[in-house]
């Protein structure tokens with residue numbers, strides 16, 4: 001029987017795109033289905049339930065749950081759900097411990113209710129009231145200031161901060177603070193509410209907010225303005241086990257505040273609650289308590305609380321054999337679940353959340369699933385696919401959290417690891433985990449950073465599985481074998497500070513007045529080589545002077561929510577010598593809007609010649625950066641149908657919309673900090689091609705930020721990097737692919753079969769020399 005005929009007669013064989021997939025044998029359970037296991041410890045030692053485990057932290061009275069469960073405040077519609085959370089019966093203990101101690105480490109399994117309930121337990125505490133106190137100014141004068149009143153809960157990601165704020169404001173029965181987006185100072189106006197949030201480019205924190213969800217990065221920004229965190233009575237550091245650079249820096253600053261003299265807060269202590277889903281938090285505990293420090297003054301009492309239990313079980317199903325093609329296995333699992341499992345039960349919907357590695361993989365899977373969904377018989381439920389990745393606009397990210405309104409339809413959310421921790425995607429009862437994620441890794445010796453798909457850690461796998469058991473019992477299908485889980489996956493991920501470029505982290509420390517970065521309190525210290533490279537890099541960017549002291553340029557750089565090199569490029573473009581800030585903002589906006597804005601065109605695709613002709617109109621000989629600029633300018637000058645304009649050129653509309661969003665925010669920031677003297681002209685503006693002279697100025701500005709990412713043409717016609725002397729090839733996605741120029745600048749690298757340069761521009765060897773000498 002031909003494949004096609006077989007497909008037609010056998011419901012277990014389906015055709016998607018050019019693939020014929022057999023669903024036979026899919027979703028077969030492993031012999032002993034294992035339930036979601038406890039989180040692995042950071043040092044891979046046995047967990048708390050293990051008889052052979054390490055000595056557990058001394059049980060405090062607070063660890064024994066009391067029988068009484070106080071009446072909740074807030075919206076009665078949520079009472080029973082909240083009371084059913086494992087953390088509910090610990091609330092008195094949490095309050096009691098914090099009345100006595102300033103620092104508490106709280107461990108609870110995913111779904112126990114930490115992120116949503118802890119701030120609600122605490123905000124009415126006596127110590128959480130706003131007080132007026134006397135402090136002595138830097139110039140020696142006494143003044144009265146207000147201290148406290150608010151609790152901040154930090155999250156590693158924007159989507160977690162905003163969705164938690166929405167949820168908690170509903171539970172508390174008060175509208176989300178502010179009805180419109182405000183500025184960073186929180187003057188968003190609107191309705192007064194208990195809960196607010198603050199994430200990059202989006203703030204809803206009017207006066208009166210008591211509970212504020214925010215990203216770690218936003219709190220770091222606030223620390224630059226208010227080193228004593230005077231607005232807050234408590235900081236709840238959530239998901240500390242993720243160990244982002246930002247949370248490590250934040251922990252260092254918090255430790256300094258809690259062990260310091262508190263004079264800047266008029267003697268009012270700052271309470272710190274550190275929360276983790278990882279069982280072994282000895283390192284974190286010792287760090288805050290100073291138990292590992294020789295200095296008596298660095299010690300502070302730290303209490304420990306463990307919340308036992310989780311709300312719903314999650315059954316784990318591994319593949320019996322390794323899968324040769326992850327995308328195929330992913331599609332098969334989703335299709336099989338869709339066709340065989342009910343749409344809902346008494347707990348609610350049965351939606352699917354699948355974890356993939358990145359935007360590219362998500363978009364390709366979305367296309368294939370939608371194509372498949374279009375072929376379903378009318379008696380099979382429909383599918384609504386929703387992507388969820390970091391570079392999507394907040395509006396698009398929030399769509400994945402809405403229930404699907406259409407009847408007889410299942411939601412399938414395709415996410416990167418941004419949906420891994422903290423979030424509850426309503427409706428989800430099945431998780432499909434591909435077992436990988438893209439990880440940024442810095443090789444200090446080469447001075448290069450790469451983004452590669454790597455196996456996740458056990459801790460991540462458990463977090464992913466946990467997303468299936470938030471509203472009812474769930475199932476997690478892992479597209480890897482149980483043996484791989486047991487033997488190949490590391491217990492936890494390496495902290496980000498040990499694997500990525502620390503340039504931004506060091507600049508933040510310097511901007512906060514920390515001169516000796518090596519003595520700053522950190523849970524893990526990057527090696528001297530990485531710190532040395534970062535200092536040299538910051539010096540090249542003119543963010544530090546010869547004595548490694550932060551410069552005016554460095555201080556301005558930290559005001560921008562982009563990496564240090566991009567911040568430097570923006571400042572260079574604002575310099576009257578170059579005067580091309582609007583153009584540079586356009587380019588930076590496109591680059592930071594997501595993965596490549598141009599879709600790949602395959603030569604066998606129908607109509608690919610027409611697409612290529614239209615695309616060539618955007619191409620510029622100066623390289624990818626000026627091509628991006630032309631793309632943005634043509635797109636914004638398009639008055640009729642921007643969606644069609646993108647479709648005809650196979651340009652990602654989603655990226656372009658997000659780029660416009662970023663452009664608006666960057667323009668506003670530049671205006672606020674005096675870099676843009678007058679507002680940018682409104683769209684649409686007629687398209688005027690950028691002159692070669694202006695293009696040169698723009699490329700030179702980028703060279704101020706990216707001199708280390710340049711390569712010169714060697715006699716054998718290969719490109720050799722100026723720093724490190726490594727061979728790089730121009731990536732096939734670049735408009736300069738295959739061309740030989742005297743010198744190139746590239747903004748990114750990828751390592752696949754070769755060491756590839758991406759986002760490439762033509763430069764002159766002389767400019768590169770000038771950039772290194774600081775005379776450009």
Ligand SMILES: Nc1ncnc2c1ncn2[C@@H]1O[C@H](COP(=O)(O)OP(=O)(O)OP(=O)(O)O)[C@@H](O)[C@H]1O
Pocket residue numbers: 085108109110111112113114115116117163164167277311421422423424426466469470471
């Ligand atoms: N946006 C939401 N929509 C619906 N239910 C939610 C939402 N947020 C939280 N919940 C409910 O509250 C429960 C507890 O969530 P919470 O985030 O407080 O747990 P957690 O212990 O912090 O878990 P994690 O460590 O995974 O973040 C969830 O399991 C879910 O039932």
